[in-house]
Amino acid sequence: MDRKINTLYFSPTGTTEKIVKDIAQKIVQNYGGKAAVRDFDFTLPQKRKENVSFCKDDLVIAGVPVYAGRVPNVLLKFLNTVSGNGATAIAVVVYGNRDYDDALIEFKDILLADGFNVVAAGAFIGEHSFSTVLGANRPDEKDMAQVNGFAAKICDKLKSSGMEPDFAVKGNRPYRPYHRANSPDGVKGDFLKAVPKTNSDCIDCKLCAQVCPMGSIDPDDVARITGVCIKCCACVKKCPVSAKYFDDGIFLWHKEELELKFSPVRCEPEYFL
Numbered sequence: 001m002d003r004k005i006n007t008l009y010f011s012p013t014g015t016t017e018k019i020v021k022d023i024a025q026k027i028v029q030n031y032g033g034k035a036a037v038r039d040f041d042f043t044l045p046q047k048r049k050e051n052v053s054f055c056k057d058d059l060v061i062a063g064v065p066v067y068a069g070r071v072p073n074v075l076l077k078f079l080n081t082v083s084g085n086g087a088t089a090i091a092v093v094v095y096g097n098r099d100y101d102d103a104l105i106e107f108k109d110i111l112l113a114d115g116f117n118v119v120a121a122g123a124f125i126g127e128h129s130f131s132t133v134l135g136a137n138r139p140d141e142k143d144m145a146q147v148n149g150f151a152a153k154i155c156d157k158l159k160s161s162g163m164e165p166d167f168a169v170k171g172n173r174p175y176r177p178y179h180r181a182n183s184p185d186g187v188k189g190d191f192l193k194a195v196p197k198t199n200s201d202c203i204d205c206k207l208c209a210q211v212c213p214m215g216s217i218d219p220d221d222v223a224r225i226t227g228v229c230i231k232c233c234a235c236v237k238k239c240p241v242s243a244k245y246f247d248d249g250i251f252l253w254h255k256e257e258l259e260l261k262f263s264p265v266r267c268e269p270e271y272f273l
Contacts, residue, residue: 003059003088003158008040008052010064010075012213012234015126016094017041019139019147020063023090023122026151027059045215048078054087054116059158062111063092065129067230068178069101071110074214074230084116090154091121091169096128097135097267098258101179104272105171120154121169122271129233130255134263146269157273169272181254194248196235198223202243208235 007024011017024037042048054060064071064079071079071093089111093103100123111118125143128134139147181191196208202222209219211234216227231251236244246252 003057004038005035006038006040006054006058006060008042008060008062008082010043010072010213011041012043012065012211012232013127013129013237015139016063016065016092017043019094019124019126019143020061020092022144022147023092023151023154024061026148027061027155030152030155042075042078043213045213048075051081051083053083054085056086058087059090060084060087060116061090061092062107062116063094064103064107065126065232066093066095066100066103066123068180069099070103070175070178071106072230073178074228076110079110079114082114084111084114087116088158089116089118091118092124093122094124094126095267096131096258097125097138097265098128098179098262099267102171102173102175105169105173106175108169109173119157120150120167120271120273122150122269123170124269125267128258129231129237130251131259132237133259135267143269146271150269150271153271153273167272170270181250181257184249184253191231191248191251191254194231194246194251195225195229196233196244197247199243199245201241203241205240208239208244211235211238 005024007020009016009020028035091108091111093100104121104123108118108121125135125138127138206219208222209217214228216225218224218226
């Protein structure tokens with residue numbers, strides 16, 4: 001293969017990372033298993049201060065989670081600084097079994113504006129950041145089989161001498177507003193200021209501070225939130241003693257609402273080439 005293979009991803013709880021890396025590895029295997037993969041993980045805040053640039057010989061599998069039906073707005077400043085320089089890109093979004101709404105078309109547009117040649121795009125499912133019920137244990141074996149099929153189709157397209165210059169993906173322009181929660185009385189709610197709490201089981205291992213993608217947990221006092229919380233729930237899901245939790249009423253109502261409405265339905269991956 002005459003392209004260098006790269007991954008570029010934001011993945012606080014690891015689901016986007018798993019899918020993006022597996023696509024990359026399946027592409028490598030399709031080309032004989034000899035290419036090395038370079039990983040650009042911009043999950044932590046210090047990584048988003050780095051200049052990231054690619055060249056025409058690069059193939060970049062880029063992935064972000066879906067937040068409220070869109071690309072997370074806290075990532076836009078960084079994403080707009082990435083230089084594609086004609087590199088070939090695959091756009092991947094991962095959502096929690098509700099809907100990816102306009103996130104995939106938005107992410108494709110961002111990569112195009114960055115100077116990438118986007119040749120494929122896919123929306124996959126991971127366990128919802130708020131929940132262990134909604135999209136539980138996904139991506140699962142069936143999802144990863146879809147990843148394999150997507151990677152194979154990407155390889156077929158890359159081997160074709162007459163690649164289509166553009167392709168359609170599901171979504172709307174202009175993008176719809178970020179999905180908002182309802183409060184129990186049916187009025188649009190707001191839990192943006194909700195932050196995780198810490199119970200007495202905390203062993204002060206500092207892991208929550210280390211994994212926070214916003215750097216908002218004080219390592220000297222992990223019960224103290226010093227900045228923005230994006231509700232990725234990395235601190236909740238990765239705490240070894242389950243000491244982190246949310247108690248905000250609207251947040252908990254929205255979590256329950258999502259679980260009741262969308263847990264009985266299994267969304268399936270969709271991809272476009």
